[in-house]
Amino acid sequence: MSGQRNLRRGCGNRGAAVPVVALISAATPREITSAAALLRAGRLVAFPTETVYGLGGDATNDRAVAEIFAAKGRPRFNPLIVHVPGLAEAEALAVLDERAREVAARFWPGPLTLVLRRRNDCGLSLLACAGLDTVAVRAPAHAVAQAVLRAAGRPIAAPSANRSGRVSPTEAAHVAEELGDRVTLILDGGRTPVGLESTVLDLSGEAAALLRPGGVTLEQLTELLGPIAKPAAARPKSPGMLASHYAPSLPLRLDAAAAYPGEALLAFGPLAPPGFAEVLWLSRSGDLAEAAANLFAMLRRLDRPPLTGIAVMPIPEHGLGRAINDRLRRAAAPRQG
Ligand code: TXA
Ligand code: MG
Numbered sequence: 179m180s181g182q183r184n185l186r187r188g189c190g191n192r193g194a195a196v197p198v199v200a201l202i203s204a205a206t207p208r209e210i211t212s213a214a215a216l217l218r219a220g221r222l223v224a225f226p227t228e229t230v231y232g233l234g235g236d237a238t239n240d241r242a243v244a245e246i247f248a249a250k251g252r253p254r255f256n257p258l259i260v261h262v263p264g265l266a267e268a269e270a271l272a273v274l275d276e277r278a279r280e281v282a283a284r285f286w287p288g289p290l291t292l293v294l295r296r297r298n299d300c301g302l303s304l305l306a307c308a309g310l311d312t313v314a315v316r317a318p319a320h321a322v323a324q325a326v327l328r329a330a331g332r333p334i335a336a337p338s339a340n341r342s343g344r345v346s347p348t349e350a351a352h353v354a355e356e357l358g359d360r361v362t363l364i365l366d367g368g369r370t371p372v373g374l375e376s377t378v379l380d381l382s383g384e385a386a387a388l389l390r391p392g393g394v395t396l397e398q399l400t401e402l403l404g405p406i407a408k409p410a411a412a413r414p415k416s417p418g419m420l421a422s423h424y425a426p427s428l429p430l431r432l433d434a435a436a437a438y439p440g441e442a443l444l445a446f447g448p449l450a451p452p453g454f455a456e457v458l459w460l461s462r463s464g465d466l467a468e469a470a471a472n473l474f475a476m477l478r479r480l481d482r483p484p485l486t487g488i489a490v491m492p493i494p495e496h497g498l499g500r501a502i503n504d505r506l507r508r509a510a511a512p513r514q515g
Contacts, residue, residue, distance in 0.1 A: 202350045205322040205365040214329030216362055217242075222249060224339040224353045225326050226367035227318040229289045229375050229393050230346040230474070231353050232261065232336030233361060234326070243303040243335055249360035252342040257308035258335040259291050259316050259376070263327045268292075268315045271300040271333060277403070278381045284402055287319035289372050289393025293380040306335045312382045322367040338375060339364075345424050345481075345509070348373050348474045373471035374501045380409075391501040393470075423508040424474075426481035426488060430510040434489030442480040444473075444490040455485055466498040473502060477509065 203209040205226070213223045220242045223234045233249060235242035237260045247254050262268050265282045272294035274282065281292065296302070296313040307313050318324065327334055338346035339353040339361070347353045350366035377392035379399060387407045388396060399406055434443065437453035447464045450457050458476045460469035480488045490506055493499050 201362070202354060202364045202366050205325075205367045207325075209363075209365060210322065210325045210329055213326050213363055213365055214331070217326070217330045217334060218332070220245075221362040222246060222360070223326070224347075224350075224357070224361050224364040225323055225336075226320050226350070226365065226370050227261075227323040227336075228320040228370060229318070229372045230348055230370050231339040231350065231364075232259075232318075232323070232334075233339035233353075233357065234261070234334045234336040236330070237261075237303060237306045237333040237335035238301050240303045240305055243305045245360075246335060246337065247305070249357055250337060250340070250342045252337065254305065255308050256342075257310055257314060258306045258337050259314045259378075260302060260306060261323065261327055261334045261336050262315060262317055263287075263324055264317045267333065268294075268317065270297070271302060272296055272313050272315055275381075277386070281379070281381065281399075281402065282317070285394050285398075286317040287324065288317070289319070289374075289376040291316040291376045291378045291390075291392075293378060293382050293389065295382050302333065303335075312380075314378060316376055318376075320367065320370070322365060326365070343423055343425055345426055345474050345477050346375060348471075352475070352478060369471070369475070371471060372467075373473055373475075374498070374505060377501070379406075391504045393498075393501070395497045396500060397497060423511075424505045425509045425511075426477050428481050428485060429487040430477075430506065431487055431489045432506055432510050433492045435491075438487060438489070440484065440486030441489050442485045442487070444476055444480070444488060446491045446493055450491070454489065456480065460490075460493075466494070466502065469493065470498045470502055473505065 216223050220239050235246045291314050293312050293314050340346050340356045348370045350364050353364050372393040375392050377394040378390035380387040380389050385407050386403050387409050442456040443454035446460045460472050493502050
């Protein structure tokens, strides 16, 4: 993670001049200052959060926000999460009632996104919110994200820094693989500790609703809020809840107990069934936080020929296991288009 690395396209093109496709810089105070200047100038900067790397752009700048959608190949009906340092900055964008303030006080900064009613005078690009009268707001805990947000001094729209529908990046190099020269600067803050995206909780209506399980568990939220609804699957309120998402190129098979020829295995717990071409352990000790942190990087590592598919052992459906299983089910779902 020392100094800057230029990643170049066309490894097979030895000797020829190859264009620089992405600049990865260690997230030093100096680089954080230039990242903030780039963001204020309307450029896109990828930075680590405690969940996954985000593709940041000025959320008040229509052109920057449009570039985020273009860089990801993301449908414009799918709104972005707006990142702020904390509650005070969130209050300028959205209407928070006592319940929302209590949830924010308990879980911010952290891996929780709140969908709230948008203030008319929020100054946000309408494109960032896909024209909805709500806005998704999150205060990330990662020190680099906090420093970038404070230095930028304005709300930053930041979806996960992957091409739409693909696996989210948990390392700076993943961002370069996904986005290449579509991002001006990638701040390298090492591996993201949580490894799965934030929980998305809708507090814009009377009943709190879980739109996406993530880094804050349903159990933690229920303890504070009581029973929490899940929206009807038929009409997802959160477009990121669409069936096929987080998908590797190879087919993914869940709840695997035995090997298919040429398949790789993501193992969980001390014992793995025999016969797989390659085995990576999400967690040998059966620790869900460790499995979450490893999931996306291991899916990427196994997503290559001559492997024929990726099988995953069963993961318990509680705590972070819900978010892991949610991502795995989407990664295994029939592909759109
Ligand atoms: O952990 C994370 O949340 C990461 C890091 C970078 O912060 N970001 C992230 O963003 O995962 P993205 O864009 O990949 O996912 C945002 C999710 C999508 O499912 C989107 O549909 C939903 O939040 N969302 C955003 N605004 C919404 C709104 N107003 N109402 C309902 N869902 C919304
Ligand atoms: Mg995403």
